[in-house]
Amino acid sequence: GYRGVFPIDTFFHFDAGNNILNGNHPFKDYWSVTGPIVDYIQSFFFFIFGTNWFGYVLHSSVINFIFSIFSYFFFIKLGLNNFISILYALGVAILAYPSAGTPFVDHHAFIFSVLALFTFIFGILTKKNFYWFLLPVFLTMSFLAKQTTSVYLSLFFLLFFSFYYYFINEKKVNYIKYSILGILFTFLSLSIFILINKIPLENFLIQYIFYPTTIGEQRIINLDLGFKNLISQFKYIYISLIPIIVIAFKIYKNKLSTNSQKKDFLILILFFSSVILFIFSQLLTRNQILIFSLIPITIGFSHAYLKKYIKSKYLVYFIVIIFLFSTIKYHIRFNENKKFMELSNVDFDLSINASSLDKRFNGLNWITPEYKNDPKKEIDLLLNAKQAITNEKNEKIIITDYQFFSALIDNYIPSPNKWYDDQSVPEKSNKYFLTYKKFFLSHILKNNVKKIFFIRRKK
Numbered sequence: 237g238y239r240g241v242f243p244i245d246t247f248f249h250f251d252a253g254n255n256i257l258n259g260n261h262p263f264k265d266y267w268s269v270t271g272p273i274v275d276y277i278q279s280f281f282f283f284i285f286g287t288n289w290f291g292y293v294l295h296s297s298v299i300n301f302i303f304s305i306f307s308y309f310f311f312i313k314l315g316l317n318n319f320i321s322i323l324y325a326l327g328v329a330i331l332a333y334p335s336a337g338t339p340f341v342d343h344h345a346f347i348f349s350v351l352a353l354f355t356f357i358f359g360i361l362t363k364k365n366f367y368w369f370l371l372p373v374f375l376t377m378s379f380l381a382k383q384t385t386s387v388y389l390s391l392f393f394l395l396f397f398s399f400y401y402y403f404i405n406e407k408k409v410n411y412i413k414y415s416i417l418g419i420l421f422t423f424l425s426l427s428i429f430i431l432i433n434k435i436p437l438e439n440f441l442i443q444y445i446f447y448p449t450t451i452g453e454q455r456i457i458n459l460d461l462g463f464k465n466l467i468s469q470f471k472y473i474y475i476s477l478i479p480i481i482v483i484a485f486k487i488y489k490n491k492l493s494t495n496s497q498k499k500d501f502l503i504l505i506l507f508f509s510s511v512i513l514f515i516f517s518q519l520l521t522r523n524q525i526l527i528f529s530l531i532p533i534t535i536g537f538s539h540a541y542l543k544k545y546i547k548s549k550y551l552v553y554f555i556v557i558i559f560l561f562s563t564i565k566y567h568i569r570f571n572e573n574k575k576f577m578e579l580s581n582v583d584f585d586l587s588i589n590a591s592s593l594d595k596r597f598n599g600l601n602w603i604t605p606e607y608k609n610d611p612k613k614e615i616d617l618l619l620n621a622k623q624a625i626t627n628e629k630n631e632k633i634i635i636t637d638y639q640f641f642s643a644l645i646d647n648y649i650p651s652p653n654k655w656y657d658d659q660s661v662p663e664k665s666n667k668y669f670l671t672y673k674k675f676f677l678s679h680i681l682k683n684n685v686k687k688i689f690f691i692r693r694k695k
């Protein structure tokens with residue numbers, strides 16, 4: 237998180253987290269189509285550590301740590317030994333959040349969804365009611381980070397719930413009761429949050445559910461299912477799934493003679509289908525690939541069931557080699573070379589300490605794709621912009637991909653939009669465009685805004 241900057245993504249939650257500390261909330265005070273839970277978690281870190289880069293990067297580091305610990309216990313619960321579980325968990329830690337380094341909605345949504353999958357499998361294996369309660373909590377957290385994955389996963393889990401209950405034919409419904417309690421808890425918590433912060437329900441529904449649905453429809457229509465998109469870029473995930481398919485087929489051929497085999501078969505189908513859903517969701521995001529941490533997770537899962545049903549050390553050696561090779565490969569590509577942040581062709585030796593822009597950025601090595609040969613020029617331009625905005629004493633808003641200016645100059649009026657890409661702002665042809673326009677103009681009038689500053693990031 238301290239190496240390089242891709243402004244529109246890197247600073248996505250910086251001003252947003254600070255806005256919440258100033259009493260400004262998404263949906264009510266600024267238009268937001270994604271990630272409210274990430275903003276609120278970030279505001280907590282800023283509250284504890286101050287509005288600075290350390291508190292910003294620590295947020296993503298803590299989420300990565302939690303994900304890695306859950307993964308470790310997942311592998312242990314599947315029957316792997318301590319050393320192998322730590323090894324695969326380290327693979328998860330390397331490939332999960334470091335590709336972004338700073339808080340990002342897609343990473344949060346993906347991680348919370350995988351935690352929901354872990355929780356579901358924990359519930360089946362242990363029969364502990366706590367996991368059934370926790371399942372809808374993680375799914376809701378994923379939904380409040382980004383809608384797509386959690387919606388598909390929730391519908392699939394609901395179908396699987398019914399199938400599991402009738403297929404196993406256990407005379408217990410406690411897991412259903414506790415899941416309903418979890419749903420009620422999350423619904424109540426969200427309702428209380430909306431009421432306390434006086435967020436209009438209509439705003440929440442339009443900005444976070446109805447309008448994004450129109451974006452999703454278009455993405456599905458334009459989905460590219462070519463070989464490179466669908467197969468090539470996910471090849472190591474698919475290779476990791478092969479043992480799962482083989483084992484599931486072997487169990488099915490044995491006619492699922494025991495309850496233990498039935499459970500294992502259903503867990504294999506659940507896991508396999510969830511991974512396919514994650515791939516489909518990744519295709520819809522039209523972003524750099526962020527789900528490579530599925531490789532150590534899937535390999536760890538395959539390893540556990542190979543150990544139980546096939547007992548071939550050569551197959552285990554093969555998947556461990558795939559794990560080591562893919563982890564090193566994607567670590568170099570996405571962590572060292574920062575491909576996810578479009579910094580693959582950047583010489584990091586040219587970066588400069590961003591404390592020259594503001595002391596709150598101390599330690600951040602500033603370099604961006606647009607000014608990769610002269611980061612100082614970009615810093616100087618930003619310093620000039622900062623000075624000009626500071627000198628303006630009238631009420632103002634700032635429209636930019638450098639979403640940190642409000643925090644740096646203590647401007648308490650947020651921009652009417654969280655960000656300004658072509659998905660966040662409805663097109664004129666979109667049925668919610670007039671709603672957006674009304675929201676935008678009313679925000680300017682309500683706050684008596686006299687000046688609007690535009691700061692672009694390109695030369």
